[in-house]
Amino acid sequence: MLGRLVFxxxxxxxxxxxxxxxxxxxxxxxxxxxxxxxxxxxxxRQPFDSRIVTTISGLLExxxxxxxxxxxxxxxxxxxxxxxxxxxxxxxEYRTQISALDRSQPIEPIAQSCTTLRTQGDTIVxxxxxxxxxRLESTVDNIKINETRFIGLLAEDANACYAGLIQKARTxxxxxxxxxxxxxxxxxxNRSIGVSRFAVYQNPDTVGAALAKLKADVAALIAANP
Numbered sequence: 001m002l003g004r005l006v007f008x009x010x011x012x013x014x015x016x017x018x019x020x021x022x023x024x025x026x027x028x029x030x031x032x033x034x035x036x037x038x039x040x041x042x043x044x045r046q047p048f049d050s051r052i053v054t055t056i057s058g059l060l061e062x063x064x065x066x067x068x069x070x071x072x073x074x075x076x077x078x079x080x081x082x083x084x085x086x087x088x089x090x091x092x093e094y095r096t097q098i099s100a101l102d103r104s105q106p107i108e109p110i111a112q113s114c115t116t117l118r119t120q121g122d123t124i125v126x127x128x129x130x131x132x133x134x135r136l137e138s139t140v141d142n143i144k145i146n147e148t149r150f151i152g153l154l155a156e157d158a159n160a161c162y163a164g165l166i167q168k169a170r171t172x173x174x175x176x177x178x179x180x181x182x183x184x185x186x187x188x189x190n191r192s193i194g195v196s197r198f199a200v201y202q203n204p205d206t207v208g209a210a211l212a213k214l215k216a217d218v219a220a221l222i223a224a225n226p
Contacts, residue, residue: 029191118153120150120152162215164210167179
């Protein structure tokens with residue numbers, strides 16, 4: 001399950017945006033959406049930001065997902081606004097299913113989401129090398145342009161279940177990029193929320209680093225919504 005999010009942008013300055021948080025209202029309940037440390041929320045009033053927000057939200061909505069909030073590394077964002085870069089490598093998103101926007105109950109409990117993801121992962125990797133790193137490298141070596149592969153359930157705890165995807169894409173600059181997406185499914189104030197992290201895949205260590213950051217993002221979201 002992936003989340004979809006509509007956000008309120010609160011960027012004022014670099015320093016301020018690291019401490020401010022967006023908000024979303026789901027089924028009449030207000031949820032605070034803090035950006036990760038060192039990240040700034042994209043502002044649809046900014047031309048560079050607007051292009052990215054429009055593209056991502058449009059893609060998600062076609063899949064039944066609502067984007068609630070999106071942020072990126074502050075340095076990358078400011079370079080983009082200044083015309084020094086066209087693409088963002090590190091992104092964080094909050095999402096929820098469009099069908100869940102007015103629900104007062106989560107679609108399914110965290111444990112059930114983890115079971116579903118685990119089953120999908122076991123099915124996908126049953127005929128592959130049992131070692132995760134070897135399997136991951138094999139996936140990266142064999143994945144084709146514009147193909148996405150699920151790499152399985154990465155972790156689970158009382159707060160969330162965590163999973164990952166690998167995608168190889170040809171960017172608008174004509175370059176190829178292997179992207180790691182890690183996401184978590186959690187429940188905040190009885191609402192299902194998806195929390196995602198996007199990073200350029202370098203090697204198997206990229207997964208561990210991204211997972212640690214994602215767990216910190218989930219913990220921050222929970223802390224912001226006692």
